[in-house]
Amino acid sequence: MLTEQQIHDALSQFKLSQLNTDLVSAKAIKKTEVEGNKVSLSLKFGFPLGDYQQQLEQEVSEYLKSQFPDDEVTIKTSWRVEAHAHPAKVQAMPDIKNIIAVASGKGGVGKSTTSVNLALALSHLGANVGILDADIYGPSIPIMLGLQGKHPESTDKKTILPVENHGLQSMSIGYLVKPEQAMVWRGPMASGALQQLINDTQWRDLDYLIIDLPPGTGDIQLTMAQKIPVTAAVVVTTPQDIALADARKAVTMFNKVSVPVLGVVENMAMHTCSNCGHQEHIFGAGGGDKLAQEIGVELLGSLPLALSIREQADSGEPTVATDPSSAESHLYLDIAQRIAAKLSLQEKEFRADFPTITIDNN
Structure with a gap:
């Protein structure tokens, strides 16, 4: 007769591309039942599955049937995003x-x-997502979300509500100042404003908050890493050598402040001519993969240099929101799921689960 151990041994050879590990090592197997030739398997993941859930069930089912052709296999999957340390x-x-x-x-x-687009992709996969524009001097999130000119509301005159569009909760200094107003602030003032933006916003039950950092490794980045509970980081680069050199500095910064880097996203990797279909690596080829190997992280994915991505972002209708079935959107969705999956393997934050204890002498 088939045993639970045989099933677990088989699943220890089934590797998920998003997790880059097998189901047993990922501790995804929650319940296994064997009754005669009937197998019932319950899997639970710590990242949003989205439309991949049904496909995953089919893949695991077909794999087990190939290992145990005489047995009937039933697969149930679920997911829940946990807080990580x-x-x-x-x-x-x-x-x-x-x-x-x-x-x-x-x-x-x-x-x-x-x-x-990664924030929208995580939301499309089923997670509750927010995005914070940490670029105090050049905020761009209001434009990209089609929210330019919008202002956040306050219910208590102390905190503000996030501004929402496309299913995302968002906050930016761009909501609080006029578009043409320049923020002529020294570093400490900008850092203080950033802390206020994140701490004084009434975020609602977020699985993920994406923080769009400004370029560089200065005051804003250090404030973010040392004063705000950042769980992990993702580094975006283009394949050209000068961008890769600066991306290495960003990775070094995160290493110094002990923030794990989940991987590298290579942007503008390749351009496809809209007239003839010829593909050309305008900024060079293989740079993102080379960087990922050098610093010992994963290349999460490569995105094309596409006119549609730029046009949709400028018009306030980002690619994943406007055309979630497009090839570009599928790339964003795949990268977002890889990010969430890698994060799910990190140590969980248990302190958030403990209740507040008060002592009353009465």
Whole structure:
């Protein structure tokens, strides 16, 4: 007769591409029942599955049937995003399970566009997502979300409500100042404003808060890493050598402040001519993969240099929101799921589960 151990041994050879590990090592197997030739398996994951859930059930079922052809297999999957520990041990924030910083050492690599579309992709997969524009001097999130000119509301005159569109909760200094107003502030003032933006916003039950960091490794980045409970980081780069050099600095910064880097996203990797279909690596080829290997992290994915991505972001209708079935959107969705899956393997934050204990002498 088939045993649970045989099933677990078989599943220890089934590797998920998103997790880059097998189901047993990922502790995804929650319940196994064997009755005669009938097998019932319950799997639970710590990242949003979205439309992949049904496909995953089919893949696991077909795999087990190939291993045990005489048995009937039933698969049930579920997922729940957990809060994960932040290495700096900063006080966890209420209503935010995980904070993911999206960074680049250099400006102009499409980091904000990537941040917005990755946030939308996580939301499309089923997670509750917010995005914070940490670029005090050049906020762009209001434009990309079609919210330019909008102002946040306050219910208590002390905190503000996030501004919402496309299913995302968002906050930016761009909501609080006029579009043409320049923020002529020194570093400490900008850092203080950033802390207020994140702490004084009434975020609501977020699985993930994506923080779009400005380029560089200065005051804003250090404030984010040392004062805010950042769970992990993602680095965006283009394949060209000068962008890769600056991306290495961003990774070094996160290593120094003990924030794990989940991987590298290569943007503008390739351009496809709209007339003839010829593909060309305008900024070079293989740079993102080379960087990922050098610093010992995963290349999460490569995104094309596409006119539609730029046009949709500028019009306030980002790619994943406007055309979720497009090839570009599928790339964002795949990268977002890889990010969430890798994060799910990190140590969980148990302190958020403990109730507050008070002592009353009466």
